[in-house]
Amino acid sequence: MTDLKNQVALITGGGSGIGRVIAVGLAERGVMVCLVGRRAHLLESMAQTIQAMGQAAKIYPADITSDGSVRSLSHRVEKELGRLNILVHSAGMFSMGELSTSSTGDFSAQYYTNVYAPLCLTQSLLPLIRRHRGQVVFINSTMALTTRSSVGHLLPLSTHLKLLLIHSGMN
DSSP, X not given: OOOOTTOEEEEETTTSHXXXXXXXXXXXXXXXXXXXXXXXXXXXXXXXXXXXXXXXXXXXXXXXXXXXXXXXXXXXXXXXXXXXXXXXXXXXXXXXXXXXXXXXXXXXXXXXXXXXXXXXXXXXXXXXXXXXXXXXXXXXOXXXXXXXXXXXXXXXHHHHHHHHHHHTTOO
């Protein structure tokens, strides 16, 4: 298994759910975790948990669906840390409903959270990631693996984003 000690990981959705579990797992392996999310109180609680484990944690309250917030986050990470080894996209949202009756607002929110935000954040942090031969990790729900009338509206888009990164030489 790869030694991750002293690497830096930025985890979107790091204050709750899968992102929280990933943050703990990386911290246990000696990774400095940078937690990103909209709810600062959850990020602060998670950072305290990681610091109690004897590991470093930073919080970056941000709405990754906002271009300005992504730019600000990227500048802060570069200025404060100067490196990034692992970018984990675990922030996500899911709205289930029939395609014929789903609101365009639900679709838009899913698109911006699950596709647009990871694309913009990855583009913004790519120079740091490449400089340190880092990796980009996408976490997806298995609900999107089966496209049917009530689920999976964004699967082709998110899969396409992953393929674009692979073809550009990223892991």
